[in-house]
Amino acid sequence: MDASAHSATDTHAKSMTGADIVVSCLNEEKVKFVFGYPGGAVLHIYDALYKQNGFKHILVRHEQAAVHAADAYSRATGDVGVALVTSGPGATNAVTGIATAYMDSIPLVVISGQVPVPAIGLDAFQEVDMVGVTRPCVKHNFLVKHVKDIAPTIKKAFFIAKTGRPGPVVVDIPKDITAHVADFIYPKTVEMRSYNPILKGHSGQIKKAVKLLLGAKRPMIYTGGGLVLGNGAAELVKLAKALNFPVTNTLMGLGGYPATDKQFVGMLGMHGTYEANMAMQHCDVLLAVGARFDDRVIGNPKHFGGQKRTIIHIDVDPSSISKRVKVDVPIVGDVQSVLADMNEILAQEENQSTDTADWWSQINEWRGIQSLDYTYSDSVIKPQYVVQKLWEVTKGEAYVTSDVGQHQMWAAQYYKFDKPRRWINSGGLGTMGVGLPYAMGCQFADKHAQVACITGEGSIQMNIQELSTCAQYGLPIKVILLNNRYLGMVRQWQEFFYENRYSESYMDSLPDFVKLAESYGHVGMRITNPADVEGALKEAFDRKDKFVFMDFLTDQTENVFPMVENGKGLSEMVLSPSTASRLKGEE
Amino acid sequence: MRHIISLLMENEAGALSRVAGLFSARGYNIESLTVAVTEDPTLSRMTIVTTGSDDVIEQIIKQLNKLIDVVKVLDLNDGKHIERELMLVKVKATGVHKDEMKRMCDIFRGRIIDVADNSYTIELTGSCSKLDAFIEAIDRSAILETVRTGASGIGRGDRILKV
Numbered sequence: 001m002d003a004s005a006h007s008a009t010d011t012h013a014k015s016m017t018g019a020d021i022v023v024s025c026l027n028e029e030k031v032k033f034v035f036g037y038p039g040g041a042v043l044h045i046y047d048a049l050y051k052q053n054g055f056k057h058i059l060v061r062h063e064q065a066a067v068h069a070a071d072a073y074s075r076a077t078g079d080v081g082v083a084l085v086t087s088g089p090g091a092t093n094a095v096t097g098i099a100t101a102y103m104d105s106i107p108l109v110v111i112s113g114q115v116p117v118p119a120i121g122l123d124a125f126q127e128v129d130m131v132g133v134t135r136p137c138v139k140h141n142f143l144v145k146h147v148k149d150i151a152p153t154i155k156k157a158f159f160i161a162k163t164g165r166p167g168p169v170v171v172d173i174p175k176d177i178t179a180h181v182a183d184f185i186y187p188k189t190v191e192m193r194s195y196n197p198i199l200k201g202h203s204g205q206i207k208k209a210v211k212l213l214l215g216a217k218r219p220m221i222y223t224g225g226g227l228v229l230g231n232g233a234a235e236l237v238k239l240a241k242a243l244n245f246p247v248t249n250t251l252m253g254l255g256g257y258p259a260t261d262k263q264f265v266g267m268l269g270m271h272g273t274y275e276a277n278m279a280m281q282h283c284d285v286l287l288a289v290g291a292r293f294d295d296r297v298i299g300n301p302k303h304f305g306g307q308k309r310t311i312i313h314i315d316v317d318p319s320s321i322s323k324r325v326k327v328d329v330p331i332v333g334d335v336q337s338v339l340a341d342m343n344e345i346l347a348q349e350e351n352q353s354t355d356t357a358d359w360w361s362q363i364n365e366w367r368g369i370q371s372l373d374y375t376y377s378d379s380v381i382k383p384q385y386v387v388q389k390l391w392e393v394t395k396g397e398a399y400v401t402s403d404v405g406q407h408q409m410w411a412a413q414y415y416k417f418d419k420p421r422r423w424i425n426s427g428g429l430g431t432m433g434v435g436l437p438y439a440m441g442c443q444f445a446d447k448h449a450q451v452a453c454i455t456g457e458g459s460i461q462m463n464i465q466e467l468s469t470c471a472q473y474g475l476p477i478k479v480i481l482l483n484n485r486y487l488g489m490v491r492q493w494q495e496f497f498y499e500n501r502y503s504e505s506y507m508d509s510l511p512d513f514v515k516l517a518e519s520y521g522h523v524g525m526r527i528t529n530p531a532d533v534e535g536a537l538k539e540a541f542d543r544k545d546k547f548v549f550m551d552f553l554t555d556q557t558e559n560v561f562p563m564v565e566n567g568k569g570l571s572e573m574v575l576s577p578s579t580a581s582r583l584k585g586e587e
Numbered sequence: 588m589r590h591i592i593s594l595l596m597e598n599e600a601g602a603l604s605r606v607a608g609l610f611s612a613r614g615y616n617i618e619s620l621t622v623a624v625t626e627d628p629t630l631s632r633m634t635i636v637t638t639g640s641d642d643v644i645e646q647i648i649k650q651l652n653k654l655i656d657v658v659k660v661l662d663l664n665d666g667k668h669i670e671r672e673l674m675l676v677k678v679k680a681t682g683v684h685k686d687e688m689k690r691m692c693d694i695f696r697g698r699i700i701d702v703a704d705n706s707y708t709i710e711l712t713g714s715c716s717k718l719d720a721f722i723e724a725i726d727r728s729a730i731l732e733t734v735r736t737g738a739s740g741i742g743r744g745d746r747i748l749k750v
Contacts, residue, residue, distance in 0.1 A: 319649035
């Protein structure tokens with residue numbers, strides 16, 4: 001271990017066991033919640049945390065949920081999320097959660113137990129090579145082999161997790177190490193010669209970017225999860241307002257710019273709005289902030305590249321720049337700092353006005369298509385309608401988590417997020433089953449907040465056991481189940497691309513979700529009539545201290561539109577049947 | 588295009604697997620990879636020979652830099668450099684082969700480092716293409732065994748990769 005992690009100013013070391021050191025480190029980091037599940041290899045640590053009253057341990061029902069909850073806690077607060085699991089199956093159960101956090105760049109420290117050092121490599125009971133297993137899906141990982149290394153390693157883990165492009169860090173600690181005794185010295189600072197993220201953007205590049213923005217005729221601002229994680233939303237709003245430019249957010253970036261503002265053109269991408277995708281495709285100067293031009297966002301990269309535009313890209317991770325799309329003005333740095341510099345340079349410009357009137361009238365024409373239009377029904381509940389009503393009932397103030405599938409897209413399209421860190425979903429890995437543990441993490445982050453989990457009957461069953469955790473801690477989460485009795489997104493693709501062969505996308509033998517919720521002591525509601533949707537939502541959110549499971553039976557055949565089909569260009573969208581027929585009628 | 592990438596990394600357990608894992612996970616080619624500790628025991632020096640378009644090489648360098656244990660990365664192709672590889676070849680040394688092998692070894696400035704009843708073991712260093720040329724030049728049927736280390740590279744003159 002690198003001795004430079006120790007600070008010369010540390011004094012009065014106290015002798016304690018490795019387990020006590022682990023717990024003390026977490027308290028030094030001012031951790032409030034540790035999500036975990038005990039087991040053999042972490043028994044010493046569990047004994048140590050029993051005897052402290054710094055952080056609170058949250059007992060989940062499956063290690064995957066522990067990591068997801070820690071992940072959501074981090075997304076909601078900006079702090080590093082912490083999970084604690086045992087060796088072997090406890091560790092492998094955590095992997096999906098770790099990979100989910102990795103794909104969305106969420107700062108986590110996951111502490112896993114390991115078999116005792118002398119047993120490593122001997123196929124011991126509950127042994128798995130956790131450092132090897134997680135290597136491709138962590139920012140970094142450590143196997144601690146000496147008790148004296150525990151504190152500097154945990155210090156480094158937190159530092160690496162939260163700086164630069166954030167990400168999960170695994171610290172694997174063998175059981176015998178947690179029983180050994182050492183002096184506890186928590187380093188005050190970390191210095192690593194191999195890791196120094198660039199935070200300050202290059203001033204020449206920033207000046208060049210501002211010049212380009214001021215000269216743009218068809219400008220576009222495109223922001224992603226990096227803007228939210230980098231706490232750059234306020235600076236971005238300032239810049240966009242000063243320039244009067246249109247703004248789109250990715251799925252991960254929702255809330256980075258207020259959705260109810262007139263300059264917001266909606267989410268872009270595979271299920272983005274018509275105006276967002278058209279503006280993205282046809283702009284002449286594109287400012288990309290903390291976004292990575294991924295396959296679900298720009299469609300076919302050849303088609304996207306076929307249109308000439310100048311791209312400015314701000315990102316803290318140099319490897320995100322020019323990865324899928326060639327960039328003209330790369331700016332590596334912390335998004336908040338770079339945007340602040342841009343605002344400062346812009347303020348010094350004599351002529352700050354931009355000529356975007358023609359562009360705005362073009363955008364407003366695209367807006368007129370009303371691509372999120374759907375046909376309301378008074379006989380069957382439309383899933384979009386439930387999300388719209390949820391937005392109204394919660395006044396747009398709720399933390400909304402989702403699982404993965406059609407309901408996720410409807411949540412993203414119809415709930416208008418005005419603030420960052422309110423929309424919590426698995427964008428990169430697309431992990432079904434995150435919704436409920438994500439809601440738990442949000443509720444721990446803000447115990448008085450309204451927390452809604454928009455989910456499907458497929459996804460919710462992937463971590464349904466967490467209903468028990470919610471009961472134990474009295475979490476007043478509202479589950480909004482859009483129950484269409486199908487794996488909806490799979491069904492939609494099978495309808496479009498597999499000639500209606502619905503292979504294994506229908507679920508038989510669903511539980512009675514109302515009774516299931518009630519069996520845990522929760523409130524269950526079933527809503528089948530569109531006229532009851534709003535009232536039921538109000539009733540549920542009025543029950544401020546209760547967990548309410550709302551089973552909405554929704555239209556089985558509803559599809560998500562607009563849609564950019566796989567391999568198609570961003571501007572080659574399929575519109576909803578109702579929008580398409582309306583446009584035909586207008587011709 | 589073929590590139591030789593040099594890097595310095597923390598001499599820690601598992602560091603090699605992070606680099607190898609990165610190449611396999613992202614589908615980059617590895618023609619050869621050599622690694623050993625430097626004069627500073629906390630640092631390892633690695634030479635990777637890879638192929639790819641300029642865009643791919645740019646990504647490889649960025650991704651390598653992103654690994655926490657990697658201290659410095661240098662694409663040796665960006666300037667003048669030297670590369671050397673060591674090869675050990677065990678060849679038949681009977682009948683016509685006996686003199687032929689000795690002659691070829693001399694031409695390529697190799698050394699015979701082991702002589703057995705029926706075979707020679709030849710040591711040869713040079714660029715990868717020189718080693719390839721040696722294999723091409725001798726009678727294939729006479730080769731019993733070859734071992735190659737993969738290339739090590741270093742910049743010329745003032746091009747120094749150091750912390």
